[in-house]
Amino acid sequence: MANPEVILKVNDLVKHFPVFNQSLFRKQIGAVRAVDGISFDVRKGETLGLVGESGCGKSTAGRAILQLLRPTSGEVVFDGVDLVRLKGEPLRKMRRKMQMIFQDPYASLNPRMTIGEIIGEPLLVHNLASKTEAEEQVQALLKLVGLNPSFANRYPHEFSGGQRQRVGVARALSLNPSLIVCDEPISALDVSIQAQVVNLLEDLQHQFNLTYIFIAHDLSMVRHISTRVAVMYLGQIVELTDRDELYHNPLHPYAQALLSAVPIPDPEVEAKRQRQILEGDVPSPRNPPSGCHFRTRCPLADTICAELKPAFREVLPDHFVACHMVK
């Protein structure tokens, strides 16, 4: 790739949630280290997949990037501006360019607003359109996401999960953003509906040259939709590379185990597969293991892994990994 344009640069992003004791003075006794120092670039027009299991910090990372949660430390440089340092009106202006699609289409739409009001609200909040202009744009957006424009006066409960997720997509598009963080946009949907939403997201990406950060736990879908994939474990990125490279040549032991755990819908292939089963559970992010966070479940772990946090380094062109055992 010839010098791809970087639209977003995340540098050592950290988000800790403080834990307090029960006393009157609420002394801080620790922190849940949800995101514990992640760095990556997002290139214009690409889809960066962010995968990991529940509790690995992938959603927190998405929200911290958009400043929906203010990061504890680190930098998020978007369009040349560090969002972490911004606040008030300048931050509000930047928010127009970055939007989010949420996981649960049942909980993310206000049940007391019509879907026309939901989709049009961002335009009014940002003073970008008058009421009548907003109504026109809502009609156009509904058509764009494959819903009947006459639905604008209906309420969310009148729609199915897949249709609601289309409303969520239309709302995210209303401000004409350049970056959209999709936080598990399909995991609450049935299989046959998932494909509808994924196809819609791909169509819109081509049409408007959108950049996506696609957060998911379904590796098959991530491989399908992403350009590059970052694998997270316990608040850190352990591997980041091109989607095909990750599948053909996973280097981090966790990425290898994760890939081997995904069932493949083909009995002939399944019968021949060797599974790499990980022992035990993910440790608590309140008290992660020293050194490499994965070492307690890692088949390759050595003494160095407990002593030193592995650096996140480029071992092959465009292939980053954080593991002492990878040469």
Next chain:
Amino acid sequence: MTDLLDVQGLQTQFRTREGIVHAVNGVSFKLKEGETLGIVGESGCGKSVTVMSMLRLIPSPPGKVTGGTAMFQGKDLLQMTSDEIRHVRGAQISMIFQDPMTSFNPVLTIGMQLTEPLITHLGMTRSQAYERISEMLKLVGIPNAMERLNDYPHQFSGGMRQRAMIAMALGTNPQILIADEPTTALDVTIQAQITDLVKRLRNDLGMAMIWITHDLGIIAGLAQRVNVMYAGYIIEEAPVKRLYANPQHPYTLGLLGSLPRLDLGSRKRLTSIEGIPPILYSVPTSCPFSPRCRFAIERCLHENPPLIEIEPDHRSACWVNPGSGKER
């Protein structure tokens, strides 16, 4: 191999404010000894209601099993007295549920809950039951089993709770294990642990299994035969390899096409199935899938197709051959 379970024409309805919902509409299937049967379908297709009806676990009202038989060891489960069916559920047909977070009682210890079926149905003493259950926990890979029996459910992680649930289900040495989406709430690496465990135990203990799921990926590696359900009907049944290699119902075809394959990594557009599954308020006179079907012909709108034999052991409820697009 003999048939362990023979379900014929099972029908279940629910009375709701909007009318009577026909949730299961004449479902028939057999389960042989030692066999694993997969039941696949999306939410609301009636896959869980089918087995719940069979075990008489449907809350009534609003639900009602309105027809059919379910023969198990020469007796009809649907006609048994409540004592008999309780014994079957307690000791002969075990079930594990989807949500390991809510299927335990939070105020009783794991040990008390796991030993209950052994004491009630097999007449073991408390100490015998604890002995047996700690063996089972060891078998499912929970270390320090004897000590962990005094823990409460919240002290177990999701994966461990599902293991404990499996230990309880297998403690009575059942002939049939029914698993209702047991891995849906779990992460993939934990899901791999659990399916691996279940496969091993199934082979060691030689029990038959019904595995209910929406995930065609899991079923591929687990089942010998698969029933695909849609709108309360079995719309295709086949040996697992035939189903994936040669799907004969447009819905099965659509489901397989809408799944991206991790191992192939093609960037081809997914074939989605437009529209959403129906809720049946009356017995349909057309094929319930026809509004979403790209193969639908005139006949599909007037006549709901029965299961038609395509090849030995492989039946599909469709008037059209999706390979040629012509009527069968």
